[in-house]
Amino acid sequence: MDITMNYYSSILIFGVILFGSVIFKLLGRLWWNPMKIQRLMRAQGVQGPSYNFIHGNTKEMYSKRIKAMAKPMQLSHRILPRVLPHILSWLNQYGRNYVQWFGAEAHLVITEPELIKEVLNNQHKSFPKAKLQGHIHKIFGNGLATAEGQKWVNSRKLAHFAFHGDNLKNMIPSMVQCAETMVEEWAHHEDKEIDVFKHFKVYTLDVISHTAFGSSYEQGRNVFQMLQRLCELSITNRYKVRLPVISKILKSKDDIEGQSLEKKMKDCFVEIIKAREEKLNNDEANDYGNDFLGLLVKAKNDPQDSQRISLEDVVDECKTFYFAGHETTNVLLAWTMFLLALxxxxxxxxxxxxxxxxxxxxxxxxxxxxxxxxxxxxxxxx
Incomplete structure (x- = not known):
């Protein structure tokens, strides 16, 4: 009986100590550390909105964004009040450099050109790239946009070679063909309004699918649909704070969907990659192809270990190229058309x-x- 009581007492004490340790660490991360950082920054003259327990300033960011989006947008280049209203508000209130809080994470916002130049030059490697989390990490993975060191050098070399002048020259026929298809569609809407943003989305998707994936462009389009959904999930959850440990145990509906999309995308890429490899192995092709995917697959099978990249690297580079290349080009084309109309x-x-x-x-x-x-x-x- 005494042995049993001692056993349960030991378990109870261990549980209390473990629970206390977790609570102590959470308080340190969610309160003591943020308050310490806030005091240190203010002592140096860097002000900003006060830290709020757990959510930081995300509730204020969200409310300011909703308020700004509810108003009609004027035809102007001055878009900061609409897309980042909290930054404009706090710049006016706290000066050109201030600290804001995304959950318990401090973000130093700088707008002085000399400081921005120093960060971008990063000569002393003092400013590492931000670690992406949540749905946005599922979009970019560890590709060129987030990689550092030798991994970044290797990724940059591949991207540079893929979009060298001669390779870009070979892409022009595909670009022209996709553009002709779009213009033919416009001909059926004569004297009617056209949502050029939607049409450019399809156009840029077709161009990237053909030039990056070659004959596998239909599968590439399927990947893009999944990437678009991940982007929507990222925007929806943009101002939601994830609690450490708890968020890994209790997953939301969006988190479960995001994981499922990430797995489907990887499976789709693996299928495309294996198809390229099998064509070469079966003597149905002379190489892996000169498109972006072909260069990545070639690097994956490089005979030199130092130059070889993993399957995960190929998938992440494809996702980065697909999403970043499509989204930026699509927005640029739509904005150019808007300015030409004005x-x-x-x-x-x-x-x-x-x-x-x-x-x-x-x-x-x-x-x-x-x-x-x-x-x-x-x-x-x-």
Whole structure:
């Protein structure tokens, strides 16, 4: 009887100690550490909204965003009040540099050009890339956007080679073909309004699918649909704070869906990669292909261990390229069309220049640099 009582007493004491340890660590992470950082920053003259237990400033960020989105947007380049209203508000209140809180994580916001330049140059490697979490990590993984060190060097080398001048030249026929399909669709909407943003989304998707995945572009489009859904989940959960440990045990409906999408995407990529490898192994092709995926598969099977990348690396690079390349290009095209609609004199200049350079023929790689109004020379841009 005494042995049994001692046993249960020991278990109870151990449980109390373990529970107390967890609570102590949580309090340290969710209260003591944030308050310490806040005192240190304010002692250096860096102000900001006060830290609130667990959620930080996310509730204020969310409420300011909802309030801004509820108002009609004026036709202006001044979009900061709409897309990041909390930053504009706190810049006006606390100065050009301030600290805000995403949960218990401190974010130092800087707007002074010299400080921004120092961070971007990062000569002393003092500013590592942010560690992506949640649904946004499922989108980018550990690809070029988040990689550092030698992994980043290898990823950058592959991307640079994939989009070298000669390779870009070979992509132009696919780009033209996809554009012709889109324009033919527009012809059926003469004298009607067209949502160009939606059309450009399809166009850029088709271009990336063809140029990155070659004959597997239909599967590439399926991957994109899953990436789009992950993006929606990321936006929906943007201001939701994840508690350490607890969030790994108690998963929300969105978390479960995100995990499922991530697995489906990987399975789809694995299927595409294996198809490329089997074609070469069965002598149905001379190489893995010159598109982006082909270069990645070649690197995966590189005979030198130091140059070889893993299957996970191939999947992450494809996801990064697919999402980042599509989203940025789609938005840029839509915004350009919007500006041309506002400034019709530039619309006329651009149209006349295209006809002067190409006539009624399709664009060519050699003639593209002659367009001074339509595009900016890449060297000047960088």
């Amino acid at each position: 400034h019709k004199e530039w619309q006329e200049k651009a149209r006349n220049e295209v006809f002067d350079v190409f006539g009624h023929s399709n664009p060519t790689f050699e003639a593209l640099p002659k367009l001074k109004t339509v595009i900016i020379n890449y060297n000047n841009k960088t």
